[in-house]
Amino acid sequence: MSIATTMIIRLEIRKSVASFGDVASGIAAAGGDIVAIDVIRAGKDVTTRDITVNVQDAANGDIISILSKMPGIKIINVSDRTFLAHLGGKIEITPKMPIKNREDLSLVYTPGVARVCTAIAEDPRKAYSLTMKRNTVAVVSDGTAVLGLGDIGPEAAMPVMEGKAMLFKQLANIDAFPLCLNTKDPDEIINIVKAVSPGFGGINLEDISSPRCFEIERRLAEELDIPVFHDDQHGTSVVAFAGLLNALKVVNKSIENARIVVVGIGAAGVSICNLLLAAGARYIYAVDREGVLRKDLQYDNPEWQKLAAATNPEGIEGGITEVIRGADVFIGVSRGGILTVDHLKSMASDNIVFAMANPTPEIEPDLAEPFVRVLATGRSDYPNQINNVLCFPGIFRGALDCRARTVNLEMKLAAAKAIASVVHPDELNEQYIIPSIFNEKVVEQVRLAVIQAAISTDAARRIPKDVAAITE
Ligand SMILES: NC(=O)c1ccc[n+]([C@@H]2O[C@H](COP(=O)([O-])OP(=O)(O)OC[C@H]3O[C@@H](n4cnc5c(N)ncnc54)[C@H](O)[C@@H]3O)[C@@H](O)[C@H]2O)c1
Ligand SMILES: O=C(O)C[C@H](O)C(=O)O
Ligand SMILES: [Mg+2]
CATH class of the missing domain: 3.40.50.720 (NAD(P)-binding Rossmann-like Domain)
Structure with missing residues (x-):
């Protein structure tokens, strides 16, 4: 099945050797449709442009191989819609109210906040009513069984965990935090999750390879009083x-x-x-x-x-x-x-x-x-x-x-x-x-x-x- 996609190609054109017209005809020949052109740098000898092209998946490779063979053209970067959707990550934290003046500041921050802290210190159950705990889930991975890709590490696991957090929010209005850990040691993972658990209402373990995942989940479920759920x-x-x-x-x-x-x-x-x-x-x-x-x-x-x-x-x-x-x-x-x-x-x-x-x-x-x-x-x-x-x-x-x-x-x-x-x-x-x-x-x-x-x-x-x- 081929799916139409948009790609953005950043390239340098050496003016003495090639023109934009050459680029446009190369892209057209490979079945691409140019939908936008942005000039990034207009130098005397070299111009840098971002060219947005609609393509069928199958044509992707053709366009790049045609352009890369053209004299005077240098491809700097190629992004497709999937990569563009990930620029700078997919989620952020947004406050529920703006802080417009000193009065607001003293409510949400010091000194007002201190009374709330004291109330929770006196009765820890109040964390559920006075903090985000009742609506938060930690999405915890060590990056060892990411999809079917295997042990690709914690940084590479982040896009999946951010995606899970997006789905938690959009589908169930849950505030989920991706936590990718730089350790594969079950004891260390258990200790870290226990240590961060006070701020969370639940723990979603994700993409942790077996058989380590069984013991990690079992011990956390035993030792924590919030739900621990290994999603995989x-x-x-x-x-x-x-x-x-x-x-x-x-x-x-x-x-x-x-x-x-x-x-x-x-x-x-x-x-x-x-x-x-x-x-x-x-x-x-x-x-x-x-x-x-x-x-x-x-x-x-x-x-x-x-x-x-x-x-x-x-x-x-x-x-x-x-x-x-x-x-x-x-x-x-x-x-x-x-x-x-x-x-x-x-x-x-x-x-x-x-x-x-x-x-x-x-x-x-x-x-x-x-x-x-x-x-x-x-x-x-x-x-x-x-x-x-x-x-x-x-x-x-x-x-x-x-x-x-x-x-x-x-x-x-x-x-x-x-x-x-x-x-x-x-x-x-x-x-x-x-x-x-x-x-x-x-x-x-x-x-x-x-x-x-x-x-x-x-x-x-x-x-x-x-x-x-x-x-x-
Ligand atoms: N569709 C879904 O909702 C969903 C959910 C979870 C996992 N998955 C997929 O399932 C796969 C496994 O995920 P997991 O989290 O259980 O990983 P895992 O690493 O815990 O388990 C994978 C198992 O497959 C076995 N395996 C690998 N190659 C095999 C082969 N050729 N024959 C027989 N067994 C083989 C491994 O030995 C291992 O025991 C991944 O591809 C993952 O993306 C899909
Ligand atoms: O992430 C998914 O799409 C499903 C599942 O959690 C997986 O690891 O493959
Ligand atoms: Mg998974």
């Missing part, structure tokens, strides 16, 4: 389960009898297997690089050891090829390109395939489509986007609003069912098993379901007014 584990499993509930309805199969292959038993894969087991699945086959997990093998990773005992009931040996034969469902949370058309052909009829690796799915959707009944990916440019963004804004909105101590299994199952229920049974079909992230009902319904589940499991410390009104 639970956000992903909630959304995958929501999609699966609806996909199974489309093909008229049950979760209890479906043979489900999950590939990539890292953060997302472990949590998906656990949630599906909790929801009644009996035939799960958990495959990682060394093959399918089996009861008769020993694993260093305690999560794998537990899963091995609860999955692969027949003790099948081998890898994807062996377990996908006759399977009803494939869920990929591993890396791009590991699934083949032959794998798909060997599945049961009316098969369901969720190729969720980002940004490159386990199989190209165009390649898979003819051999799959219900197909979903993690991407926004194909139907059925199964991405954890359908979960984390609503689950945190609910958890913050009822001041939940934790996010427990019941809250996750409730969130998944809420997401699935946004697709009305009349609308349900192969191309529409999961609501769009822009569907405003998603956050609203996930929030409500999560609060109700938190209340009924004693995880809530307060009942929001609107929920109290419904339950009265």
Whole structure:
């Protein structure tokens, strides 16, 4: 699929050798459409210009290669719309009121602020009413499992964390702060998160590689009284389960009898297997690089050891090829390109395939489509986007609003069912098993379901007014 995009090319034209006309005809020849020209520097011999060009993705490379071969032309920089959207970062902090005069200053800052500080010192619970704590989430990453890109480091992880913060704000009005840590040591990560936690109402762990992520989350959840939620584990499993509930309805199969292959038993894969087991699945086959997990093998990773005992009931040996034969469902949370058309052909009829690796799915959707009944990916440019963004804004909105101590299994199952229920049974079909992230009902319904589940499991410390009104 080619998507029209805009690029800005900064180039120097040496006037004695080339003219702007040469540049314009080069761009036109490669299929680009010039929409703006800015003169950055007009020297006697050399002029520097920014040329804004509309192109089809496919033509991108052609334009640059034609221009770079032209005598007298030097390309200084090329930006596309994606890069331009990231200039200087994607979020900022905005005060709720302006400070216009001394009176305002003495309210929000010294001396007025001191009385508020004292009130909180006397009763720390007041942090929820007198600071931003009730609406803040820390998005914490060490940059070790960023999308499917792997260990690219904390600086390189920032654009994803800023993106998550944008989504928290736009979809659930939550103020989220990207915190990318320059350490991979679980003890140090735990200590840092605990140390910064007073200002936050919740902790969203993101893109921390497995198996380290399991211990980090478990210890933080035990030691903090605010919800700690590893999005790649639970956000992903909630959304995958929501999609699966609806996909199974489309093909008229049950979760209890479906043979489900999950590939990539890292953060997302472990949590998906656990949630599906909790929801009644009996035939799960958990495959990682060394093959399918089996009861008769020993694993260093305690999560794998537990899963091995609860999955692969027949003790099948081998890898994807062996377990996908006759399977009803494939869920990929591993890396791009590991699934083949032959794998798909060997599945049961009316098969369901969720190729969720980002940004490159386990199989190209165009390649898979003819051999799959219900197909979903993690991407926004194909139907059925199964991405954890359908979960984390609503689950945190609910958890913050009822001041939940934790996010427990019941809250996750409730969130998944809420997401699935946004697709009305009349609308349900192969191309529409999961609501769009822009569907405003998603956050609203996930929030409500999560609060109700938190209340009924004693995880809530307060009942929001609107929920109290419904339950009265
Ligand atoms: N769509 C979504 O909402 C969503 C959410 C979370 C993660 N993901 C994607 O899922 C993938 C995994 O994310 P994660 O956070 O669980 O990472 P992770 O590093 O914790 O786990 C990845 C696992 O995949 C395994 N793996 C790699 N290559 C494999 C292969 N060829 N065969 C079998 N297993 C293989 C690794 O050994 C590892 O256990 C990434 O591509 C990520 O972008 C998608
Ligand atoms: O960030 C995403 O788009 C989803 C998920 O958190 C991932 O790591 O791939
Ligand atoms: Mg992630």
